[in-house]
Amino acid sequence: MAALLLAQFAESTRFVEAARRAKSADYRLVDAYTPFPVEAVHELLDQRRSHIRVAMFIGGVAMAAAAYGLEYFSAVINYPYNSGGRPLDAWPAFMLVPFATGILMAAIVGFATFLFECGLPRLHDALFAVEGFEHASQDQFILALERPRQDDELHRALDLFRGAGAVAIREVDT
Amino acid sequence: MSIAAIHSQPMPPEAERWTLPHARSLDAVNALVTAPLYERGLWSWKAWWIAAAVSGAMTLGFLIAVYVVLTRGVGVWGLNTSSVWGFAIADYVWWIGIGNAGTLISSMLLLMRQKWRASTNRFAEAMTLFAATIAGIFPIIHLGRPMYFYWLTPYPNTMTVWPQWRSALIWDFWAILSYILFSIIFWYVGLIPDLATMRDRARSKFAATIYGAFALGWRGSARHWQAYETLHLALACLGVPLVVSLHSVVGMDFAASLMPGWQETIFPPYFVVGAMYSGFAMVVCLAAMVRWGFRLQGLITVAHFDVMAKVMLMASIVMGLSYATEWFNAWYGGDRPDRSLLAFEFTGGYAPMFWALLFCNVIAPQAFWLAAVRRSVVAVVAISVIINIGMWLERILIVWNTLSHGYLPSMWRLFLPTMWDWITTVGSLGLFVLMFLIFVRLVPAVSMHEVRKLVDEEGS
Numbered sequence: 201m202a203a204l205l206l207a208q209f210a211e212s213t214r215f216v217e218a219a220r221r222a223k224s225a226d227y228r229l230v231d232a233y234t235p236f237p238v239e240a241v242h243e244l245l246d247q248r249r250s251h252i253r254v255a256m257f258i259g260g261v262a263m264a265a266a267a268y269g270l271e272y273f274s275a276v277i278n279y280p281y282n283s284g285g286r287p288l289d290a291w292p293a294f295m296l297v298p299f300a301t302g303i304l305m306a307a308i309v310g311f312a313t314f315l316f317e318c319g320l321p322r323l324h325d326a327l328f329a330v331e332g333f334e335h336a337s338q339d340q341f342i343l344a345l346e347r348p349r350q351d352d353e354l355h356r357a358l359d360l361f362r363g364a365g366a367v368a369i370r371e372v373d374t
Numbered sequence: 375m376s377i378a379a380i381h382s383q384p385m386p387p388e389a390e391r392w393t394l395p396h397a398r399s400l401d402a403v404n405a406l407v408t409a410p411l412y413e414r415g416l417w418s419w420k421a422w423w424i425a426a427a428v429s430g431a432m433t434l435g436f437l438i439a440v441y442v443v444l445t446r447g448v449g450v451w452g453l454n455t456s457s458v459w460g461f462a463i464a465d466y467v468w469w470i471g472i473g474n475a476g477t478l479i480s481s482m483l484l485l486m487r488q489k490w491r492a493s494t495n496r497f498a499e500a501m502t503l504f505a506a507t508i509a510g511i512f513p514i515i516h517l518g519r520p521m522y523f524y525w526l527t528p529y530p531n532t533m534t535v536w537p538q539w540r541s542a543l544i545w546d547f548w549a550i551l552s553y554i555l556f557s558i559i560f561w562y563v564g565l566i567p568d569l570a571t572m573r574d575r576a577r578s579k580f581a582a583t584i585y586g587a588f589a590l591g592w593r594g595s596a597r598h599w600q601a602y603e604t605l606h607l608a609l610a611c612l613g614v615p616l617v618v619s620l621h622s623v624v625g626m627d628f629a630a631s632l633m634p635g636w637q638e639t640i641f642p643p644y645f646v647v648g649a650m651y652s653g654f655a656m657v658v659c660l661a662a663m664v665r666w667g668f669r670l671q672g673l674i675t676v677a678h679f680d681v682m683a684k685v686m687l688m689a690s691i692v693m694g695l696s697y698a699t700e701w702f703n704a705w706y707g708g709d710r711p712d713r714s715l716l717a718f719e720f721t722g723g724y725a726p727m728f729w730a731l732l733f734c735n736v737i738a739p740q741a742f743w744l745a746a747v748r749r750s751v752v753a754v755v756a757i758s759v760i761i762n763i764g765m766w767l768e769r770i771l772i773v774w775n776t777l778s779h780g781y782l783p784s785m786w787r788l789f790l791p792t793m794w795d796w797i798t799t800v801g802s803l804g805l806f807v808l809m810f811l812i813f814v815r816l817v818p819a820v821s822m823h824e825v826r827k828l829v830d831e832e833g834s
Contacts, residue, residue: 334574
């Protein structure tokens, strides 16, 4: 269970400004929920680096190698067929299948890694029950920070967000 | 006006051109795009039902034609011992060309940071899926023994034989299979944030459940968006070479042969440009349909048609240059079969179609030099239809001309299409339209999150 303070904004500029102020006031920003990617806020959050591209590269290369291996095995080892002295391992002609299937596998692995890194599918989440959260996928911006433990700190945070133009501030337990 | 004077003029911000004032708020974007799905009462849907009925009837015709071909054999088409490939292969190349364009347009424009793609990429990608799926049907029904099509796959079998990996037809199988599956992933990834919007705007529990399930629990968190952007960009980077390789392989189906008019190194790039060309023409038609049908004039503006017309103009010039290169090479190469084929193209049995092709693909699009034409939606759509017809004629003639006029004069025979040829071709168009109509009723036709970003950037 983590206690969060959710500050909701109707405009992206106010949202980014609030996030900057909260960061410089040393509040612990947990996450941000927005209807489109807001890079300025992503930079303020200490996110782990995504490994999607590395996984895609490994998946793609592995598939391409496997596809070439299959071609080599079938054409050179299992069923060698001498047609006019042409090379059995006709690598230029063998390139397309590893290429196409390699890209496909890179996409599949990338998608799987994306789901894994995002923690999806996750059809139930405590945030969905929060009033007004449905606006995060439509037209409003929500900043989530760890709820300050001390009351005076909490009040300062509330003042900061109100001053920055938050349309709603909620405390939630997730 | 001098160049310096043009540059000194204040340019409107990007979104000023790609959206109209009434659509320039986040909620307006959501409301406009979701209205056809959640406020169906605003529409009479008469046009939709008429289109669905017509395309449904055409689809039925297609299914009957496929049934007839599968039960009676490819002899019901106008194939003969010379023209062994007919409408089916030309249709296949035409559809796969259109099928290529959606992902090509979407991913290429993403990599080039063309923000106007935001309102067109969703249905362009949907177009890709439907067109590529239809394209995949043709080579299979065209096989003399379609029940053995799975022999293209390397599976352990009692005959202990393997696919011939050196064959362009095997490359084709893998390229199409990989491409269709890749396109589904690319399309679905781009759709997830919009499905979450649909979930959160749902008026009924049923809609919330269905859209919610497909949205996979997307919350739009910073983590989600970061992963999303990484994946989407990486897929776009992979999509471009995959598309280029796919249509190059289709070109190699012809170029890897030893026939006059086919064995040309220009074929792969020429096919790729042709695919982009016909794809843009089809995207224009679909854009006009979506814009008019769902009143999205605020999101799909005249500027979109203008810029797509410019791309088509460029493509038409490249196509014209490709044709001229082919003719020059046939003459300069000096091979009698090639020169004879060239003469046949201009003066033979299919000559009227060839001249029509040149008019449709090279001459008509030159009207796009005029800004007034580019900024008239009706004119751009009309020329796009002409281009699509021209590209279909091109594919038909690539198949017909060479096969009807090969090396052996005693084998020269024309292809005369039968009723079943026409039903298969026209029916496939019906199937495409039907799939597209169903798509626009179930899924937001415009990428909301990308347009929201565009609108927000303009606002700030």
